[in-house]
Amino acid sequence: MELKKHVVKGMAWTFAEKALTAVFQMFVGLVLMNFLFPDDYGTIQILVVFTSVCSVFVDSGFSAALIRRKEVGQAEYSAVFFFNIFTACGLYLVLLAVTPFLASYYNAPVMRTLAPVLFLLVPVNSFSNIQNTILTRRFDFKTISKYTLWATLAGSCVAVGMAAAGCGIWSLLGQRLLTPAVKSMLLWIRSEWRPSRRVSFTALRPMLGYSSRLLLSDITNTVYANISELFIGKMYTKEALGYYNRGKQYKDMPVSAVISSVQNVTFPALSQLQDNPAKMRTSAHQVTVVMNFIIFPVMLGLIAVVGDFIAVFLPQRWLPVIPYFRILCLSGLFAPLSVVSYNILKIKSDGKLIFRLEIIKKLIATVILAITIPMGVKAIAWGQTVIFLSDAIVNMLGAGRYLRWTIWDGIRSTAPYLAMSAVMVAAVYGTHMLLAGHIALWAILLIEITAGIAAYALLTLLCRPEGWREVRTILQQTAAARHK
Structure with missing residues (x-):
């Protein structure tokens, strides 16, 4: 306790x-x-x-x-x-x-x-x-x-x-x-x-x-x-690297906010449960659904509004960053499963299995990079998304050796938040289509964001997913701790 x-x-x-x-x-x-x-x-x-x-x-x-x-x-x-x-x-x-x-x-x-x-x-x-x-x-x-x-x-x-x-x-x-x-x-x-x-x-x-x-x-x-x-900086241009890097950095900001905060806390916490696999597995699942509950709407919501956002806040020279950002945001969806599984491996493994899995992941990444690098910067961005997905799968298979952590567990902890976020994105795009050309772009952006938040909040109240229940518990316990 x-x-x-x-x-x-x-x-x-x-x-x-x-x-x-x-x-x-x-x-x-x-x-x-x-x-x-x-x-x-x-x-x-x-x-x-x-x-x-x-x-x-x-x-x-x-x-x-x-x-x-x-x-x-x-x-x-x-x-x-x-x-x-x-x-x-x-x-x-x-x-x-x-x-x-x-x-x-x-x-x-x-x-x-x-x-x-x-x-x-x-x-x-x-x-x-x-x-x-x-x-x-x-x-x-x-x-x-x-x-x-x-x-x-x-x-x-x-x-x-x-x-x-x-x-x-x-x-x-x-x-x-x-x-x-x-x-x-x-x-x-x-x-x-x-x-x-x-x-x-x-x-x-x-x-x-x-x-x-x-x-x-x-x-x-x-x-x-x-x-x-x-490779982008050498084979293409530093300008292209700047666009790619800005897309990657802005994708990483919300992902890191969730992943780093959870990982920094749960790694020492899960380490103390390493002799109790059942509790460790339950805790790992709870952490995963909390991250999915937050990351999925943020990533998919950003994909939906980024075009209007950049047009409102940045000079036109930054418009080429939009496709890179959208592609790379998809890679952020796989971060929760990958990070939690990797933490399990770091705690339960003596390092040998981690090293073997890294060889497998890097062989996959090498093949993908070899294919995408000559094809252009957008292809590289798509390749990075595929690499993130393959990393998550390999990490889960490795963690499964210790905690019965299966691919099905990953799908089960992901599907509800993907579905809810997809409905949210539909609400955002629908709002844009209704308002485009009728009011100022900054007003459209504000209404889009409001519509997306409202749609996800309504779905949360109706569906009451496990991730929300865990978040609510965390908020209640934090509030109780502050009053003691």
Whole structure:
């Protein structure tokens, strides 16, 4: 019962933070897109891919290993902390060395000046990994959420100010660097933990087997999640990459708000249920239906209104982002099943099965990428959607070895929300057809959104799906906890 209270409270705080952050980032992103151009985003994204890959190496799976362990001491924390720092500094030097090659390869001389600054993300992020891990183990998501919001606010305000002052592409760099720097500083101020002056890396040995296999899995996931953007930037144009990236980022905002908040809380919670498969399976199903209840209407609703939304809020130069966004939103529908299944694998498996499944998933992804990359950027977007679907299926089949988690369970937890969301989309499109050409576009957009929300709310009241019942329970328990 105490565990459930921690989970409910943690999910409430984390989701509130992620949702507010997503809304704020969307607003700031719209402001920046009015100042900047697609090729600015394309250039920055190429460099971000390399920082993302290096960040995985810095962590090396040790954060998950620490969260997963039942008992962790100062020796383990200190060893992982210094491993993170040394690895980050070494990788930063490697990135500096390859910067001239990247600038030449992508025919982007501006990278020579941008990269040394942006690559500082790697060491900056490494300084607060342990503080974040400790707070996660304690279910103190309120602190993490609060500092993430403050950091996002600081980074976004600086970015908007820089863009308005004519700093151009540097405003994107300022946002990406300042946000994690502020969060890291706040976590250090808040945390009582400090590394030991004397450290023994032998404390890492018990975690090496699990963390190394998880590293291989995470690194392949990160590479394959971003490799299409590297190909677009090289084979097509940075402008095309900018359109694709904006579509992907705006798709990721609502998905990450739900997935990250649930995953960050449920991974340590499910870890405590690893010796009780029945309870773990029930909890995993509950988490899945909650995410489906939220993600399906958001993704399909965005597909329905994005055309009018961009026409109202952005210059015409951003209209080509619409088809990429719509295609990539479909991939977000498979995220709940994939993430929950993968969490089960991380908890129940020793890492060997995860690695074997990653080989299968990456073989599938390689074939899809090989087919779609020469066909154009839209084909790449469709390929990414198919890859997300195949990942979800493979993860579910793997998790089924431990919890009798079947494909039918996935369909059963998905179908009601797909049907309800389809009716909602029909209401949105019907509203648009009735009003188009009669009133201002901004008014049509507002009425479309209202009609979609009303349709989904009405269906929820009529059908009372399991996801809604779970959400209502979470809200009631959160309200009760606040009054105690």
